[in-house]
Amino acid sequence: MQTLAKQMKINVGPQHPGTHGVLRLIIELEGEVIKNLEPVIGYLHRGIEKLAESRTYYQYLTMVDRVDYLSSFFNLASFCYAVESIAKIKVPRRAEYIRVITMELNRISSHLLWLGTFLLDLGATSPLFYTFRDREKLLGLFEELAGARLLYNFYSFGGVKQDFPPNWLNKVKKLCDELPVLFNEYEAIITKNPIFLERTKGIGILTKKVALDYGITGPNLRASGVETDLRKEPGYSVYNEFSFDVCTRQNGDCYDRYLIRLDEMRQSIDIVLQAIEKLPGGTPDKLLIKRPNCGCSEENCKYCGFDTLLTEKKINLVNFKPPKGEATSLIEAPRGITSCYVVSDGTKNPYRVRWRTPSFSNVQVLPELAKGSLYSDLMAIFGSLDVVLPEVDR
Amino acid sequence: MEKISVIKYQTLKKLKNLNINCEWQKSDTNETSIIIVNANHIRNIIEFFKRESDVKFDILLSVSSVDFPEHFEVSYHLLDSVFKNQIIIKASLSKENPTIESIAGIYSAANWHERENYDLMGIKFKNHPNLKRILLTDNWQGHPLRKDYVQDDERLIWNQR
Numbered sequence A: 001m002q003t004l005a006k007q008m009k010i011n012v013g014p015q016h017p018g019t020h021g022v023l024r025l026i027i028e029l030e031g032e033v034i035k036n037l038e039p040v041i042g043y044l045h046r047g048i049e050k051l052a053e054s055r056t057y058y059q060y061l062t063m064v065d066r067v068d069y070l071s072s073f074f075n076l077a078s079f080c081y082a083v084e085s086i087a088k089i090k091v092p093r094r095a096e097y098i099r100v101i102t103m104e105l106n107r108i109s110s111h112l113l114w115l116g117t118f119l120l121d122l123g124a125t126s127p128l129f130y131t132f133r134d135r136e137k138l139l140g141l142f143e144e145l146a147g148a149r150l151l152y153n154f155y156s157f158g159g160v161k162q163d164f165p166p167n168w169l170n171k172v173k174k175l176c177d178e179l180p181v182l183f184n185e186y187e188a189i190i191t192k193n194p195i196f197l198e199r200t201k202g203i204g205i206l207t208k209k210v211a212l213d214y215g216i217t218g219p220n221l222r223a224s225g226v227e228t229d230l231r232k233e234p235g236y237s238v239y240n241e242f243s244f245d246v247c248t249r250q251n252g253d254c255y256d257r258y259l260i261r262l263d264e265m266r267q268s269i270d271i272v273l274q275a276i277e278k279l280p281g282g283t284p285d286k287l288l289i290k291r292p293n294c295g296c297s298e299e300n301c302k303y304c305g306f307d308t309l310l311t312e313k314k315i316n317l318v319n320f321k322p323p324k325g326e327a328t329s330l331i332e333a334p335r336g337i338t339s340c341y342v343v344s345d346g347t348k349n350p351y352r353v354r355w356r357t358p359s360f361s362n363v364q365v366l367p368e369l370a371k372g373s374l375y376s377d378l379m380a381i382f383g384s385l386d387v388v389l390p391e392v393d394r
Numbered sequence B: 001m002e003k004i005s006v007i008k009y010q011t012l013k014k015l016k017n018l019n020i021n022c023e024w025q026k027s028d029t030n031e032t033s034i035i036i037v038n039a040n041h042i043r044n045i046i047e048f049f050k051r052e053s054d055v056k057f058d059i060l061l062s063v064s065s066v067d068f069p070e071h072f073e074v075s076y077h078l079l080d081s082v083f084k085n086q087i088i089i090k091a092s093l094s095k096e097n098p099t100i101e102s103i104a105g106i107y108s109a110a111n112w113h114e115r116e117n118y119d120l121m122g123i124k125f126k127n128h129p130n131l132k133r134i135l136l137t138d139n140w141q142g143h144p145l146r147k148d149y150v151q152d153d154e155r156l157i158w159n160q161r
Helices: A048-053 A057-061 A072-087 A093-121 A126-146 A168-190 A194-200 A208-213 A254-278 A358-364 A366-370 A375-384 A389-393 B004-017 B039-052 B110-121
Strands: A007-012 A024-030 A033-040 A325-333 A336-344 A352-356 B022-026 B033-037 B059-067 B072-079 B086-093 B099-101 B124-126
Touching (some): A057 A072, A072 A093, A072 A325, A093 A375, A336 A358, A366 A375, B039 B072
Antiparallel strands (some): A024 A033, B022 B033, B072 B086
């Protein structure tokens, strides 16, 4: 078979079921072995950084969700924390807890979707129905909370838009008791499955050195043995008040990247349960802070504290002007570190907003992983990196 | 946990030995240090922070640029994976000729980030392995994130009505 050894250039995508969006790959094959691979991105570019410059902060807040539609809460948090640190607004403690609970639930829903589609890429159809069954329950809860299933627009500068609906927390608690059992169900059909092991073990090994060099963050980096979790250290929001483990694995292959996400979902459930236990009380109308922080760090301050009567006016939505300055926020999103760099020039519109998204780096490392592997492993490798394309192109 | 402010003195001393002048700012908003350097030294200083400083900043989070009225500003966000310190290294470039040395040889992550900055902001990176547009099409005119960019481009179909 002389023809098989010839070099061949093929095109994958832009529309391809395995690419989770619109990504084009130009692949040079020799037989079935990938010799070279070049990703072509930009098909979903919406100019989300440019759009910020012609809108006010509150108008832009609704667009922030769209950066990554699977982890809306994290994008919102990223933008809100950046603007809050420019405007020196302190978030009430209960609002921080609400943010943590919603973010961790969002992490589970994002990982569940990843799990289903990853196995679908490998050719296993049934796990998708299992994970979507459970993700549906989470999305139902989000719908009850924020009125939307994917793009929540729930956080605001200085807090969250509303308190939990009645009985919502009980439903979350009940779900958190159910989910670990369901995760065991997945483990029973996936983790020891010989076909799955064959497709993932030792495939697409991402070494520690390459991962750091390419700026990979999040579960993909932790699967390569680097213990970097911003929730633990330095710890933003109120994450310092919960005890949880930073999950790491050593091999950095597709199988470890699968295991680490299952571990993370269990840790997220732990965090949610702890947060519900410790949730500070209060009435719903005091969740949005009504006056910028007076600068103190006391728990029960007359002005910035949460359980006191706030007499100042609300932040004016139309005329919200943070002072001159700039800030960067680092958030540990499901796919890695999402960072938002906001420059304010003291007017109503942000001067510059820059999004650093984890998937951008995850796509960049793909040629490094795929070179020398078989074409049939490409989708396993790409799927295991958990790339969301709108986040790459922004 | 080793904070960057603790090692600041030694770092500055080492940098001075390398004949690199820089200005060290502490941002008032959070723990991040901002280091302002001359654009000509950017390769040396990034190399220094990756390999020689006491805290080794091994992750390049992003390269970003801002179009200020008088100058362009390029900033490099670095994170170290052990102590989780973050620093921002900034260099300002002239309006007429925004050119800076590429750091794609030091961090592979910089390759795409620099291409993105070239694409959207028009910063030219010297000695970049593959400096071409990444998000927009190759025949796009102008750099959208510049403040003087004209939005109603005649070639766009919705402007022809």
